Amino acid sequence: MKKLWLTAAVSSTLLMSPFFAHSASETDKVVVAHRGASGYLPEHTLAAKAMAYAMKPDYIEQDVVMTKDNKLVVLHDHYLDRVTNVAQKFPERARNDGRYYAIDFTLAEIKQLSVTEGFNVDKEGKQVQGFPERYPMWKSDFKVPTFEEEIEMIQGLNKSLGYDIGIYPEIKAPWFHRHEGKDISKAVLKVLKEYGYTDKGSNVYLQTFDFNELKRIHEELMPAMDMDLKLIQLMAYTDWNETMVYDKKGNSQPYSYDWMFEKEGMKQVAKYADGIGPWKPMVVSDKSSKGNIQLTGLVKAAHAEGMKVHPYTFRADQGRIPTYANNFDDMLDVFYNTANVDGVFTDFPDKAVNYLASEK
Numbered sequence: 331m332k333k334l335w336l337t338a339a340v341s342s343t344l345l346m347s348p349f350f351a352h353s354a355s356e357t358d359k360v361v362v363a364h365r366g367a368s369g370y371l372p373e374h375t376l377a378a379k380a381m382a383y384a385m386k387p388d389y390i391e392q393d394v395v396m397t398k399d400n401k402l403v404v405l406h407d408h409y410l411d412r413v414t415n416v417a418q419k420f421p422e423r424a425r426n427d428g429r430y431y432a433i434d435f436t437l438a439e440i441k442q443l444s445v446t447e448g449f450n451v452d453k454e455g456k457q458v459q460g461f462p463e464r465y466p467m468w469k470s471d472f473k474v475p476t477f478e479e480e481i482e483m484i485q486g487l488n489k490s491l492g493y494d495i496g497i498y499p500e501i502k503a504p505w506f507h508r509h510e511g512k513d514i515s516k517a518v519l520k521v522l523k524e525y526g527y528t529d530k531g532s533n534v535y536l537q538t539f540d541f542n543e544l545k546r547i548h549e550e551l552m553p554a555m556d557m558d559l560k561l562i563q564l565m566a567y568t569d570w571n572e573t574m575v576y577d578k579k580g581n582s583q584p585y586s587y588d589w590m591f592e593k594e595g596m597k598q599v600a601k602y603a604d605g606i607g608p609w610k611p612m613v614v615s616d617k618s619s620k621g622n623i624q625l626t627g628l629v630k631a632a633h634a635e636g637m638k639v640h641p642y643t644f645r646a647d648q649g650r651i652p653t654y655a656n657n658f659d660d661m662l663d664v665f666y667n668t669a670n671v672d673g674v675f676t677d678f679p680d681k682a683v684n685y686l687a688s689e690k
């Protein structure tokens with residue numbers, strides 16, 4: 331990986347000025363329920379969203395992809411095979427790469443599928459649960475929700491319970507959808523507008539990894555629709571192949587994120603975004619150890635441009651606590667207080683909500 335400016339800006343907490351010291355009670359730190367209460371129930375099911383709601387996070391996340399008949403569904407991957415029984419129900423519908431693409435199925439077909447905890451298929455063809463200690467695979471019956479169904483449930487609970495919990499949709503792989511002839515961003519904005527999310531005061535953050543699309547949303551799509559939502563630029567490393575760009579011949583290559591980590595990167599992002607969603611190690615270096623937390627400088631750089639910082643993903647599963655933290659709460663303390671992030675994406679929203687409550 332390229333050596334980047336932010337790595338050079340690593341600073342030890344021992345050297346931190348008291349000017350930057352932070353107390354959680356001084357500012358509004360938020361909790362984003364990542365794919366719902368996905369630590370407890372299968373991700374992105376309405377059950378996981380209702381459970382998350384009861385834990386009272388500030389936002390509930392939706393990853394959004396498009397079907398063959400242009401409906402929006404809530405799924406993390408633009409594939410169906412990691413969390414559903416599509417391979418059993420429609421065995422002949424995989425593409426040449428062996429994957430089952432949501433965009434090749436109508437909503438009616440997708441609604442016939444059962445959703446389970448995420449799994450991989452091993453060499454013997456056996457399904458292996460991604461997080462073995464989580465909710466057991468194939469128990470009960472869960473479905474893929476549409477984007478509208480999920481918004482209606484959250485808005486319905488806001489009415490029946492009297493809270494004001496926001497939504498945090500991510501437009502998944504807009505580069506892929508547009509290559510397939512579908513303008514997913516326009517469709518997502520249309521639904522958001524229909525449900526009353528129109529301006530920066532609306533209780534929504536709209537996120538994407540695709541900078542070119544974020545720019546298009548900010549400069550073209552939202553003005554044309556008389557909308558002005560808060561936008562979050564998600565950050566990846568180039569070699570993750572998270573975002574691809576196509577040349578005129580239709581050949582793809584990974585979008586280079588390297589510039590985002592350079593000195594002027596945050597200034598450039600802030601022209602279009604209200605915040606960033608970095609991977610945790612982009613904020614707290616993995617070189618950190620207990621008592622020697624090394625910050626990359628990303629939060630300071632983003633805050634200097636007036637942007638929020640909401641890193642992903644905080645998990646309490648075995649092996650998911652970095653070596654520099656004693657436990658989940660300690661990890662939250664490092665991020666909320668030492669690194670001074672504004673919010674976290676977590677599969678365990680109850681734990682983060684309780685942590686912030688205990689800080690007050």
Ligand code: G3P
Pocket residue numbers: 364393406500537564607642643675
């Ligand atoms: O959107 C924030 C976080 O969810 C990004 O990671 O892959 O879980 O969508 P992912």
Ligand code: CA
Pocket residue numbers: 391392393500
């Ligand atoms: Ca996401």
